[in-house]
Amino acid sequence: VITFLSDYGLADGYVGVCHAVIARRCPAARIIDLTHAVPRHDVRAGALALRDALPYTPAGVHLAVVDPGVGSARRALALAAGGGDDGDDGDRTLVGPDNGLLIGAADDLGGIRAAFELTPSAEWLDPLSATFHGRDIFAPIAAAIADGVPLAQLGVPVDAALLCRLETRPPQWDGDLLTTSVLAIDSFGNVSVDAGRPDLERLGARAAVNGAAFARAATAFADGREGELLMLLDSAGRVALVINGDSAAEQLALAAGACVRLAAA
Amino acid sequence: VITFLSDYGLADGYVGVCHAVIARRCPAARIIDLTHAVPRHDVRAGALALRDALPYTPAGVHLAVVDPGVGSARRALALAAGGGDDGDDGDRTLVGPDNGLLIGAADDLGGIRAAFELTPSAEWLDPLSATFHGRDIFAPIAAAIADGVPLAQLGVPVDAALLCRLETRPPQWDGDLLTTSVLAIDSFGNVSVDAGRPDLERLGARAAVNGAAFARAATAFADGREGELLMLLDSAGRVALVINGDSAAEQLALAAGACVRLAAA
Amino acid sequence: VITFLSDYGLADGYVGVCHAVIARRCPAARIIDLTHAVPRHDVRAGALALRDALPYTPAGVHLAVVDPGVGSARRALALAAGGGDDGDDGDRTLVGPDNGLLIGAADDLGGIRAAFELTPSAEWLDPLSATFHGRDIFAPIAAAIADGVPLAQLGVPVDAALLCRLETRPPQWDGDLLTTSVLAIDSFGNVSVDAGRPDLERLGARAAVNGAAFARAATAFADGREGELLMLLDSAGRVALVINGDSAAEQLALAAGACVRLAAA
Numbered sequence: 001v002i003t004f005l006s007d008y009g010l011a012d013g014y015v016g017v018c019h020a021v022i023a024r025r026c027p028a029a030r031i032i033d034l035t036h037a038v039p040r041h042d043v044r045a046g047a048l049a050l051r052d053a054l055p056y057t058p059a060g061v062h063l064a065v066v067d068p069g070v071g072s073a074r075r076a077l078a079l080a081a082g083g084g085d086d087g088d089d090g091d092r093t094l095v096g097p098d099n100g101l102l103i104g105a106a107d108d109l110g111g112i113r114a115a116f117e118l119t120p121s122a123e124w125l126d127p128l129s130a131t132f133h134g135r136d137i138f139a140p141i142a143a144a145i146a147d148g149v150p151l152a153q154l155g156v157p158v159d160a161a162l163l164c165r166l167e168t169r170p171p172q173w174d175g176d177l178l179t180t181s182v183l184a185i186d187s188f189g190n191v192s193v194d195a196g197r198p199d200l201e202r203l204g205a206r207a208a209v210n211g212a213a214f215a216r217a218a219t220a221f222a223d224g225r226e227g228e229l230l231m232l233l234d235s236a237g238r239v240a241l242v243i244n245g246d247s248a249a250e251q252l253a254l255a256a257g258a259c260v261r262l263a264a265a
Numbered sequence: 266v267i268t269f270l271s272d273y274g275l276a277d278g279y280v281g282v283c284h285a286v287i288a289r290r291c292p293a294a295r296i297i298d299l300t301h302a303v304p305r306h307d308v309r310a311g312a313l314a315l316r317d318a319l320p321y322t323p324a325g326v327h328l329a330v331v332d333p334g335v336g337s338a339r340r341a342l343a344l345a346a347g348g349g350d351d352g353d354d355g356d357r358t359l360v361g362p363d364n365g366l367l368i369g370a371a372d373d374l375g376g377i378r379a380a381f382e383l384t385p386s387a388e389w390l391d392p393l394s395a396t397f398h399g400r401d402i403f404a405p406i407a408a409a410i411a412d413g414v415p416l417a418q419l420g421v422p423v424d425a426a427l428l429c430r431l432e433t434r435p436p437q438w439d440g441d442l443l444t445t446s447v448l449a450i451d452s453f454g455n456v457s458v459d460a461g462r463p464d465l466e467r468l469g470a471r472a473a474v475n476g477a478a479f480a481r482a483a484t485a486f487a488d489g490r491e492g493e494l495l496m497l498l499d500s501a502g503r504v505a506l507v508i509n510g511d512s513a514a515e516q517l518a519l520a521a522g523a524c525v526r527l528a529a530a
Numbered sequence: 531v532i533t534f535l536s537d538y539g540l541a542d543g544y545v546g547v548c549h550a551v552i553a554r555r556c557p558a559a560r561i562i563d564l565t566h567a568v569p570r571h572d573v574r575a576g577a578l579a580l581r582d583a584l585p586y587t588p589a590g591v592h593l594a595v596v597d598p599g600v601g602s603a604r605r606a607l608a609l610a611a612g613g614g615d616d617g618d619d620g621d622r623t624l625v626g627p628d629n630g631l632l633i634g635a636a637d638d639l640g641g642i643r644a645a646f647e648l649t650p651s652a653e654w655l656d657p658l659s660a661t662f663h664g665r666d667i668f669a670p671i672a673a674a675i676a677d678g679v680p681l682a683q684l685g686v687p688v689d690a691a692l693l694c695r696l697e698t699r700p701p702q703w704d705g706d707l708l709t710t711s712v713l714a715i716d717s718f719g720n721v722s723v724d725a726g727r728p729d730l731e732r733l734g735a736r737a738a739v740n741g742a743a744f745a746r747a748a749t750a751f752a753d754g755r756e757g758e759l760l761m762l763l764d765s766a767g768r769v770a771l772v773i774n775g776d777s778a779a780e781q782l783a784l785a786a787g788a789c790v791r792l793a794a795a
Contacts (some may be wrong), residue, residue, distance in 0.1 A: 053285060220396055317547075487602035497661065
């Protein structure tokens with residue numbers, strides 16, 4: 001199995017040609033498209049989507065490409081993860097650029113067992129474009145790994161401690177006030193914030209959002225009246241601000257990365 | 266084979282993670298995405314798309330999720346259909362919410378042979394979210410059925426006569442006038458109305474649409490001049506109002522569910 | 531392997547039902563979606579996308595449907611190509627309408643070895659719609675070919691020299707001035723023009739675009755400052771006008787088919 005996540009969108013043939021390259025190199029590989037609608041060049045959103053999805057996928061090769069630095073000196077990576085004693089169902093290899101996209105997901109799978117910088121080899125397509133490493137490097141390398149080629153033949157070992165990491169701003173409680181940030185907004189306008197079940201419990205039945213609107217604690221969309229602002233645990237286990245039948249992001253004027261203050265009320 | 270239809274869209278990772286869950290539970294299952302562009306929460310449109318598509322699919326498990334009531338008390342269903350003496354090519358099982366989404370398609374496949382309400386089991390994902398039963402209940406159940414688990418192990422029998430059904434407003438002829446409604450509008454603005462070949466023949470060469478524009482009977486798009494309003498049998502065998510190179514829905518100001526009066530002229 | 535390219539989009543169930551039809555006729559066939567976002571009825575754009583993609587795909591059946599003439603007298607084709615002495619990896623068969631969509635890609639694969647006009651057979655779906663030959667003719671024929679049915683059983687031989695071809699306007703150099711045209715614009719606004727590596731080298735370090743903006747020669751997006759217009763070789767080996775983080779098409783007011791004059795400067 002090769003899972004595939006990118007910011008390529010489906011409005012061009014970029015995803016299709018990567019599928020074709022994989023099928024040519026490793027016909028037996030099954031490809032699962034996780035999503036290709038990561039906002040263009042938004043490494044943080046891609047990293048989050050990858051972390052959220054991988055626990056649900058079979059073990060295998062996890063190809064992820066959100067790569068604003070394509071063609072520059074940024075490194076290309078293959079990371080071995082999973083397969084530990086914690087009952088995960090097998091070895092997993094993450095393939096993609098060294099810009100923080102892969103590392104959070106690898107941490108969640110039990111940490112990085114080995115990291116390799118991909119180096120030019122006969123697996124890379126020739127000619128190699130400067131703008132589409134998804135097709136020319138990452139897809140064929142993912143296929144080669146799925147076909148059983150050892151990572152040591154595809155690159156050189158690098159120190160996992162020196163890989164690029166995304167900065168994070170951890171949520172903070174101050175009395176009744178939680179200061180946190182918007183992690184993601186989905187296409188329905190549901191706002192996913194950096195907070196979990198214990199935070200939701202501490203907020204109680206009702207919270208002021210940024211000192212303005214009030215959100216009522218709920219379990220499901222269907223608990224709300226039309227137009228009512230709810231806070232609930234979303235399918236990734238995070239606190240989400242949602243409005244049944246409307247866009248909470250629009251009503252609250254929130255974008256990804258924005259600061260959110262939730263005050264128990 | 267598992268076919269999959271939903272209103273999740275492709276702008277988020279919802280479809281991808283359902284694929285992943287299925288591949289984990291039943292690696293041998295092949296998934297065919299029928300469409301994920303059903304208008305959000307439009308059970309009627311989803312039911313129609315499912316009815317139109319299933320006669321063309323191989324027999325198997327048919328997963329369909331358009332589920333505005335997720336997290337509420339609405340039941341989750343698995344319906345056995347097909348496999349009768351009428352030459353259909355095998356048993357089919359429909360999986361989805363009890364809101365009318367599945368039942369029209371099941372009727373078209375020869376009727377429901379057995380209906381089961383899905384009940385909590387080890388097949389359901391744990392933890393179970395309140396907002397994403399596609400991932401946590403319907404996808405793994407579809408995979409379990411594809412893997413050979415009998416329906417009786419996944420739920421309890423229910424009376425098919427008591428399942429939710431969508432209300433329908435049947436088309437009516439009054440002399441030369443057919444009063445009917447818009448069933449669907451596709452992304453090109455073609456308007457599919459609740460009428461078939463005999464209705465088209467009875468309308469003759471030309472019909473007034475809602476007392477205003479005239480539509481000429483035709484066979485194919487290419488029969489019309491640029492901008493000409495045509496009425497023809499669409500690929501689902503229904504009367505469609507179309508304009509070559511334009512949106513008939515926009516020109517006629519018609520939306521799904523709208524009333525349409527067609528008068529032979 | 532069956533690759534599939536169309537202008538159906540993913541906003542309706544058209545692509546899904548074609549997958550279903552193929553899976554029913556040839557369950558062993560693997561389908562690779564190249565793209566379904568060809569601009570509606572834009573045969574030229576579809577032909578280009580097909581040419582660009584096929585060199586990356588495994589050999590097999592290549593289904594392509596951009597078919598404004600569906601339901602008219604335009605012929606349906608299956609073209610045998612590839613499999614020559616030039617090291618291509620196997621026989622390829624292109625299936626689609628006779629409107630110029632397939633022929634450029636077939637030429638690039640070493641030329642047409644045999645051309646057949648598809649004629650009614652038991653492989654065509656019954657009833658046959660007048661508006662959706664993708665589902666009723668092209669998809670089942672592609673599946674039949676993948677299943678091993680010889681082309682001679684599906685149609686009659688036709689003279690390849692008499693197939694429809696798209697007119698092309700070749701690029702022209704006049705001293706330092708290259709007059710050419712826009713071949714395609716992708717969803718990021720990158721403008722692909724009909725010119726290649728030798729043209730880029732002849733233009734040198736900088737070129738005036740249509741006598742107005744200046745484009746700097748570069749290798750990758752990351753070479754440009756925010757907002758800077760670059761010209762580089764894109765992933766199809768063509769000269770592209772791009773702006774890092776912006777739409778070059780919008781800034782230069784260029785559309786597909788537009789004339790572009792590039793003057794070394």
